[in-house]
Amino acid sequence: MHPVENEPLPQAGHAEIRIVAATPEAARAVAEVIRHAFAGTEQRGYPVPDGGTRLHLTVDTESAAEPVLSWLTTSRPSARTGTHVDEV
Template identity: 80%
Template sequence: METPIANESFPPAGHTEIRIVAASPEAARAVAEVIRRSFAGTEQRSYPGPDGSTRLHLTVDVESAAEPSRSWLTTSRPLTGAGTHVDEV
């Protein structure tokens, strides 16, 4: 766990700094992509972590949505026409 630094700067009001630590850069980027779908954000910054891991930092605007949000009901419905057809066993 990181120790807070006395003179650490904080993001502006309405923004949050997110730090992702992952075993691989691909895993960190995948998580960042999901976050960016929900919140507008700044360019991500990537740093090497201990033992070959990756640290990815990004700042997001928690007051602005990046994409229109969809309800749980909408996202949980199966795709139309994706089921079996009448003539299929």
């Protein structure tokens, strides 16, 4: 069974973000950009079997910075929504 299937959903108004990168520095750079837009928890880092890094963040989508909050409230789902080939 895929590990995501066993994970509980985040509470309403929050989102779980997974960042996978070849280096810890690249993953931290992306996490830093996300933290400028959303309030969130401390990141949790894990090694990836092929030598990369995976960071997990929980963000509060209701405490987004104004430009992001405006985008979130007006955005529409894409017709191409769905999972990527490597997702469940």
